[in-house]
Amino acid sequence: MALLPEFQESAAAIAALRRDIHAHPELCFEEVRTSDLVAAKLAQWGIEIHRGLGRTGVVGTLHGRDGGQSSRAIGLRADMDALPMQEFNTFAHASRHAGKMHACGHDGHTAMLLAAAQYLAAHRETFEGTVHVIFQPAEEGGGGAREMVKDGLFTQFPMQAVFGMHNWPGMKAGTMAVGAGPAMASSNEFRIVVRGKGGHAAMPHMVTDPVPVAAQLILALQTIVSRNVKPIEAGVISVTMVHAGEATNVVPDSVELQGTVRTFSLEVLDLIEQRMRQVSESICAAHGAQCGFEFVRNYPPTINSAPEAAFAQQVMREILGDEGVVPQEPSMGAEDFAFMLLEKPGAYCFIANGDGDHRALGHGGGPCTLHNPSYDFNDALIPLGATFWVRLAQRWLSCSP
Numbered sequence: 001m002a003l004l005p006e007f008q009e010s011a012a013a014i015a016a017l018r019r020d021i022h023a024h025p026e027l028c029f030e031e032v033r034t035s036d037l038v039a040a041k042l043a044q045w046g047i048e049i050h051r052g053l054g055r056t057g058v059v060g061t062l063h064g065r066d067g068g069q070s071s072r073a074i075g076l077r078a079d080m081d082a083l084p085m086q087e088f089n090t091f092a093h094a095s096r097h098a099g100k101m102h103a104c105g106h107d108g109h110t111a112m113l114l115a116a117a118q119y120l121a122a123h124r125e126t127f128e129g130t131v132h133v134i135f136q137p138a139e140e141g142g143g144g145a146r147e148m149v150k151d152g153l154f155t156q157f158p159m160q161a162v163f164g165m166h167n168w169p170g171m172k173a174g175t176m177a178v179g180a181g182p183a184m185a186s187s188n189e190f191r192i193v194v195r196g197k198g199g200h201a202a203m204p205h206m207v208t209d210p211v212p213v214a215a216q217l218i219l220a221l222q223t224i225v226s227r228n229v230k231p232i233e234a235g236v237i238s239v240t241m242v243h244a245g246e247a248t249n250v251v252p253d254s255v256e257l258q259g260t261v262r263t264f265s266l267e268v269l270d271l272i273e274q275r276m277r278q279v280s281e282s283i284c285a286a287h288g289a290q291c292g293f294e295f296v297r298n299y300p301p302t303i304n305s306a307p308e309a310a311f312a313q314q315v316m317r318e319i320l321g322d323e324g325v326v327p328q329e330p331s332m333g334a335e336d337f338a339f340m341l342l343e344k345p346g347a348y349c350f351i352a353n354g355d356g357d358h359r360a361l362g363h364g365g366g367p368c369t370l371h372n373p374s375y376d377f378n379d380a381l382i383p384l385g386a387t388f389w390v391r392l393a394q395r396w397l398s399c400s401p
């Protein structure tokens, strides 16, 4: 593994920084302490900082040996927010804030990008053009990337491409992955209200019972992916909440259904939304019920552009050799880096977090998987992740993809 030796030396300091962030988790758009810490470190290393994009976002700008004369620029992005959940770990760096936890490793993402920024600031002779290090808030449902884009991320900081990286538990430690096309799915929510006419459960002829209508509807929704979506395309419709009634002898007025839809393309998403609306309204109409249909698109699919994905993969090979670069199936999880990839070419990369053996004594005893209360970021990744960011920037700024 061709790691930059500087990161072996700074690994302990960066790991301490990561653990400090882990111990002080902050939720969507509340990353005040974390962004202060990021900004202070960048400033300490002589990096120009810009704050306030997406409220708590931070951008650090590094010009290379040409002082930024070249218009060539790259964006490297990390996320800073934690999750609203209780940590089970009791080791020294466990969360000090009840009900908040870095269970997705964004503490590690922030630390790896900081390490890379520190190196690049000290070695400006190794690149020409500009590196923007982007620390975004609110990845976990808040659309922090979208907010940074709205606040002018790509107009204030022009760049040709932007890259993101996520740790991936279960992948063998010391490996990385990236592929062209979909990396993560679009994430969407729906709420359907079937409105009938309630009444006495012993007199069904006097009511419009929404319960059997909702039952038909739940099953009919499952035919959309199996019968309308092209078999080689992917889609998920999950009805996850069903709310109706409070008494055994009362037919309720309405039934509420909620759930999630995931797809890898906007075309499939358009089709699913349109068919869900048709099926819901038609089934309700067939039974004399009213239909309320709401569909909210949260995150678009995360789609890597082919040249940038190939470029990132080449950099991984340079560091890890062929055997260290593994294939990665797209995930039906979602990621708001998608909003940046709607604006700029780029790729979302994965770095293995290993199987959980790295965790210090006092971990919660559960699996080391994302969003699990026993999760912890693997500090051994820091030299690899930071080397990858540095090499990616250096290579990007010295040749065309």
Ligand SMILES: [Zn+2]
Pocket (backbone or CB within 6 Å): 103, 104, 140, 370, 371
């Ligand atoms: Zn997450």
Ligand SMILES: [Zn+2]
Pocket (backbone or CB within 6 Å): 104, 105, 106, 139, 166
């Ligand atoms: Zn995450």
